[in-house]
Amino acid sequence: MGGFLSDTFLAALLFGAVTAAVPLLLAGLGEQMSEKAGVLNIGIEGMMITGAYLGFVGAYYSGSFWLGFLTGAAGGIAVAALMALLCVRIGLNQIVIGIALTLGLDGLTALLHHFQFSRSYPRLPAAEVTPIPLLADIPVLGPALFRHHLIVYLAVAMVGIMIWVYRRTQLGLNLQAAGDKPAALDVAGIDVIRTRTVAVLFTGGMAGLGGAYLANVGAGLFIPFITNGAGFLGIVLAMLARGRPLWVLVGALIFGGCLSMTTAAQVAGINIPTDVIQMLPFLVVMAMLVLFGRRASLPAALGIPYERGAR
Amino acid sequence: MSGEAVRAATLDGSGKDASRRDIRRRLAITLGPLLVSLVLAGCVLLVLGVDPLAYYGFVLDRGLLSPLGVQQTLTRMAPLLFIAAGLIVAFRAGMWNLGGDGQFLLGAVTAAASAPLLVQALPHWLALLVAFLIATSVAMLWSLVPALLRAYQGVNEIITTLMMSFLGVSLANVLVKLLFLDPATTVPQTRTLAVPDRLPRLFETTITSGLVFGLAAIVIVHFVMTRTAFGLKLRTVGANPRAAIHAGLNVPLLTVAVFAISAGLIGIGGAVDIIGIQGNVRADWNPAYGLAVIPVVFLARMNGLAAIAFVFLLSVLSIGGESAARRLGVPQHFTMVLVAIVLITLAIAEYLDHRFNQARKV
Numbered sequence: 313m314g315g316f317l318s319d320t321f322l323a324a325l326l327f328g329a330v331t332a333a334v335p336l337l338l339a340g341l342g343e344q345m346s347e348k349a350g351v352l353n354i355g356i357e358g359m360m361i362t363g364a365y366l367g368f369v370g371a372y373y374s375g376s377f378w379l380g381f382l383t384g385a386a387g388g389i390a391v392a393a394l395m396a397l398l399c400v401r402i403g404l405n406q407i408v409i410g411i412a413l414t415l416g417l418d419g420l421t422a423l424l425h426h427f428q429f430s431r432s433y434p435r436l437p438a439a440e441v442t443p444i445p446l447l448a449d450i451p452v453l454g455p456a457l458f459r460h461h462l463i464v465y466l467a468v469a470m471v472g473i474m475i476w477v478y479r480r481t482q483l484g485l486n487l488q489a490a491g492d493k494p495a496a497l498d499v500a501g502i503d504v505i506r507t508r509t510v511a512v513l514f515t516g517g518m519a520g521l522g523g524a525y526l527a528n529v530g531a532g533l534f535i536p537f538i539t540n541g542a543g544f545l546g547i548v549l550a551m552l553a554r555g556r557p558l559w560v561l562v563g564a565l566i567f568g569g570c571l572s573m574t575t576a577a578q579v580a581g582i583n584i585p586t587d588v589i590q591m592l593p594f595l596v597v598m599a600m601l602v603l604f605g606r607r608a609s610l611p612a613a614l615g616i617p618y619e620r621g622a623r
Numbered sequence: 624m625s626g627e628a629v630r631a632a633t634l635d636g637s638g639k640d641a642s643r644r645d646i647r648r649r650l651a652i653t654l655g656p657l658l659v660s661l662v663l664a665g666c667v668l669l670v671l672g673v674d675p676l677a678y679y680g681f682v683l684d685r686g687l688l689s690p691l692g693v694q695q696t697l698t699r700m701a702p703l704l705f706i707a708a709g710l711i712v713a714f715r716a717g718m719w720n721l722g723g724d725g726q727f728l729l730g731a732v733t734a735a736a737s738a739p740l741l742v743q744a745l746p747h748w749l750a751l752l753v754a755f756l757i758a759t760s761v762a763m764l765w766s767l768v769p770a771l772l773r774a775y776q777g778v779n780e781i782i783t784t785l786m787m788s789f790l791g792v793s794l795a796n797v798l799v800k801l802l803f804l805d806p807a808t809t810v811p812q813t814r815t816l817a818v819p820d821r822l823p824r825l826f827e828t829t830i831t832s833g834l835v836f837g838l839a840a841i842v843i844v845h846f847v848m849t850r851t852a853f854g855l856k857l858r859t860v861g862a863n864p865r866a867a868i869h870a871g872l873n874v875p876l877l878t879v880a881v882f883a884i885s886a887g888l889i890g891i892g893g894a895v896d897i898i899g900i901q902g903n904v905r906a907d908w909n910p911a912y913g914l915a916v917i918p919v920v921f922l923a924r925m926n927g928l929a930a931i932a933f934v935f936l937l938s939v940l941s942i943g944g945e946s947a948a949r950r951l952g953v954p955q956h957f958t959m960v961l962v963a964i965v966l967i968t969l970a971i972a973e974y975l976d977h978r979f980n981q982a983r984k985v
Binding site for chain 2: 352354398402403404405407408409411412413415416417418419420422423424426427536540541544547548551585587588590591594595597598601602605606
């Protein structure tokens with residue numbers, strides 16, 4: 313292929329990387345808050361698929377992408393509320409419930425899709441983009457980075473907001489304490505259960521939004537199991553980022569780049585089976601875990617339900 | 624790290640002093656959630672516009688009451704028993720092997736690729752034995768990275784086994800489509816093992832003798848875990864890794880061993896499904912047994928003997944569900960929903976039981 317490294321190709325490659333990275337970024341930022349607060353949220357995959365399904369349904373019937381994002385986030389929050397009730401308030405095993413939520417919602421959305429859309433397979437129109445003035449006219453980088461749906465810029469802005477929350481606000485401190493030394497937080501007069509519930513609900517909202525973006529903007533349709541482990545990738549991002557939002561962004565872009573590269577290679581005529589493409593992000597994850605796994609530090613009380621006065 | 628439910632179950636594994644009330648209590652917190660789950664899942668069917676009674680009727684009819692159906696159900700138990708045995712080893716040792724699907728499929732695919740070629744070169748029994756060994760070792764190898772990361776780097780095995788599972792499922796597909804392709808067919812699938820070359824069937828039925836191996840495996844696992852020093856070591860690691868280190872156990876080595884045994888058993892499950900039942904692997908075939916067996920193991924409180932009964936139940940649901948799916952147009956995904964509801968109601972029942980007991984003590 314002569315134009316393998318042409319400007320348009322490079323721009324498409326980067327554009328694809330950003331599109332693939334946004335759901336991972338949202339999920340990773342969401343999971344990060346749960347983990348900081350001491351809840352290992354394995355159910356995030358279930359929250360994402362719910363967000364993808366409800367996001368698609370919302371956008372499809374209303375014709376508005378924004379309403380789709382709203383219903384997607386609401387779906388994620390609803391699942392998170394169930395998770396918070398079972399794992400934070402009652403203190404059930406986070407891993408068992410997480411697996412159950414992921415399994416059940418994968419199945420339920422596939423069932424609903426079968427009864428609703430399996431004959432028509434409706435698609436959404438392409439999402440409208442909001443070019444950023446001046447920046448969008450830069451060659452290569454302009455069309456790649458600054459001609460996206462508005463939600464993409466908001467997702468990147470979330471990184472800054474999260475840094476501010478963790479560093480400068482009382483809520484950030486509370487979250488940190490809920491994960492590292494919940495008893496200390498309790499003694500300070502702040503409700504551990506409530507702090508963790510807030511974190512889990514936030515995770516649900518972000519995961520739902522990520523799922524909705526994946527279905528509506530990334531694919532333009534909903535198919536069963538569309539998230540295909542994106543939520544789990546979000547968990548890994550949060551683990552490797554060690555509580556720092558900026559690293560979630562960097563990691564999401566690396567994974568997004570991998571996904572985009574293989575798609576681009578296919579477009580360029582290099583014949584790779586789709587199964588190989590699906591393997592690549594997971595290979596990168598495993599490689600990163602092997603290289604940096606030792607340093608992937610997690611909060612001390614992660615996965616342990618808080619019970620006042622226990623032990 | 625493995626949570627209270629696991630910890631409790633690891634310690635009270637063999638209860639000789641189980642009084643009658645205890646047994647009744649255990650039955651209540653096992654069958655109760657099961658019934659509640661069936662009702663809740665029935666409500667899901669109702670919402671979808673399917674008559675739940677008709678659905679469950681078909682399930683029972685096909686999975687339990689028809690002669691052919693029962694034989695299929697017993698045959699389906701063979702791979703599931705191996706998976707349950709593998710999960711029991713891991714969960715009792717406090718390790719979350721969630722990579723079952725990848726290990727199962729890689730075992731299945733390597734067995735499917737090697738068995739038809741081996742039977743041409745070796746005596747029949749030796750060929751099948753070698754195919755089983757290949758499948759077991761490949762599945763074991765697939766668990767090595769998560770095992771080493773957990774043992775020596777302390778990396779959470781939930782994530783790594785899940786990642787390896789995604790990789791394993793894709794790799795199995797790639798192998799079927801590119802490497803182990805049967806040149807004689809147009810559909811991408813492996814060479815087919817001729818019916819006479821497969822594991823013999825039991826007596827005059829269609830039930831595979833793999834069932835016997837599966838039963839043997841889970842009984843052996845049960846007794847090794849509850850009656851031997853090695854089993855006690857693994858349960859100690861599961862109950863309290865720090866205490867295990869203080870007791871002088873080589874925890875990293877035991878961790879690697881647990882993963883190898885667990886993945887190996889699941890890999891044999893894949894091989895049994897192919898060499899005993901299917902004969903070949905088609906591209907994109909993934910029965911996803913790995914996650915479905917998890918609630919079975921929890922329902923049985925990680926007791927191998929009790930697990931046999933629940934594996935039978937899952938088999939009935941799975942075979943009956945396939946038939947009901949065809950007749951009522953409900954996709955197989957419904958089984959996933961049912962399994963998930965069982966997990967949640969079971970956890971809630973365990974919690975209520977715990978609360979009830981504490982209230983009585985105080």
